[in-house]
Amino acid sequence: MKKLINSVDTVLSDSLHGFCRAHGDILVAGDDLKFVRRKDLKQGKVALISGGGSGHEPLHGGFVGHGMLDAACPGQVFTSPTPDQMIAAVEAVDTGAGALFIVKNYEGDVMNFEMAAEMAVGEVATVLTNDDVAVEDSLYTTGRRGVAGTLVVEKIVGAAAEAGGDLASLKALGDKVNARTRSMGVALTSCTVPAAGKPMFEIGDGEMEMGVGIHGEPGRRRVQLATAEEIAAEMTGAILRDLGEAASGEVLLFVNGFGATPAMELYLMYGEAVKSVEAAGLSIARSLVGNYVTALDMAGCSITVTVLDEEMKRFWDASVHTAALRWGM
Template sequence: MKKLMNDPENIVTAFLDGLVAANGERLQRLEGTDVITRRSFKPQKVGIVSGGGSGHEPAHAGYVGEGMLDAAVAGEVFTSPGADQFLAAIQAADQGAGVLVLVKNYNGDVMNVEMAQEMAEAEGITAEMVIINDDVAVDDPEQRRGIAGTVLVQKMTGAFAETGASLSEVKRLAEKAVSRVRSMSVALTPCTLPAVDQPSFDLAEEEMEVGIGIHGERGMDRREVASSAEIARLLLDHILPEIPQGAPLAVLVNGMGSTSLMELQVFANDVIEQLDRDIQHTFVGEYMTSLDMAGVSLTLLALDDELAEHLQAPVKTVQWKQ
């Protein structure tokens, strides 16, 4: 697939420069880093930081702003940012009440955040971490990856922090959100890394990859391509057993990068028709992609009154508009 770019080796820098050029009234890039922050910070508010490898846009920089993230760190494509980059984000986000880092469950990301925490603590900054692992395609909860459910956790946690809640309270809500959100994905085509210009795995025309992550890796199963309704049933069958029964739901239908909005709306309708539950919110669009992969992920969040309040709270970011 042809790509609109200049130097593939410097695509992340060019992406960040373009993001700030188009949204300079609300975003800034910390000099000498790959960190995007808010233009203005709220004093004595808990700072919320997230990040990871690039290639998942609009995550995470697209969610920097009032009511969501204070800073986002962009690594190279599908590569964890270094500990120094996470530290820079923590330093920028610290407004005197401590910082919470929301990190997807990938070894490099977690390890580098842990090192950044230690360096921040040495400077007198209190930094806590919550690991997001919503991908039910992986059986072992300890090994589950963070995928599109991450965005809902960021939304609710950021909104709660905006109210002036303490670091311990914000961390508590984030951990509750993580415990009640589950996701799973299907790919219809692989993605192509900018500097490689070849698919990340081979997939025949009549095949789909089930249980993919967001880094171009293969899934847990390969099957014959199914209809939208059949894929909805497949994903629901895996996700629903892990969601608290009886709770109202928020539904996130997420495109992986090259799936049309028409197709996503068709899939959303199939999910809603098959869910015999109270659905309070439905989000459809591209929230956490995998470059140019065609596919879809489904996220279900079991709401309670507290989570629902912060999910629907006001927010001002480039991507998430309430």
């Protein structure tokens, strides 16, 4: 294993120190690195808090800042953060309007965020993301996995919070965005967790894992490597079938890299996904391409489709200033 690390025991803390130094104009670290939070809090605003296992950067810390999250709680690699991290984050960023947790549907995340919501002082609501159409259950989840669609929820709800939305309306909006969002991923290689020192799973040179999860969980099936056109057609087809009658009008098309896929290939996949989406009669109103919800060094990508309405478009377009997303400022 070749990694740019000092030791497997300090990889997360070392990374967080560097992250906060690089983006000190936007965010600061909480005590004992339990969370990172927005540097300049907006009084009277509902606080948005998310988090999860590390290894998916820039999710979630890279989305802390104006127009998105107020705090993010990083767990160890592919491991849920603990309730005390979330409680500390609430105490640091809740300015009196309550807090909204945005939680990916993984068993540890759900359990720990639920415990934190029960123990936190002040009003707390939760939006659960479960956009992955590949499989209903895995080692990590009960029900569908929360994957790249989480970014879409965080961006749209974050803009609504910045505009002054109350806790109830923000939860309703988050649930709506999640319900109108579907994703599916494909892996060409495994990822390597530093503590393990070897790939999480074996995959042949001529194989791919269709429907893989962001922790390297198995997908729908192991198949022979196909062309980008064929891969994109299968993924978008599964997404649109799952959306059913809701798949109409304008959509956001988001092609996300898993960490080791170059931009050239991601844009190529975007171009192929466009063909399938437009062939289904949909209009692509907004786009995003890049490595945003990763799986360490896994090669592959996911495709996300969100069916937009005017409110969602307005909040997607609203200004954002974070380490990983910046526009309109």
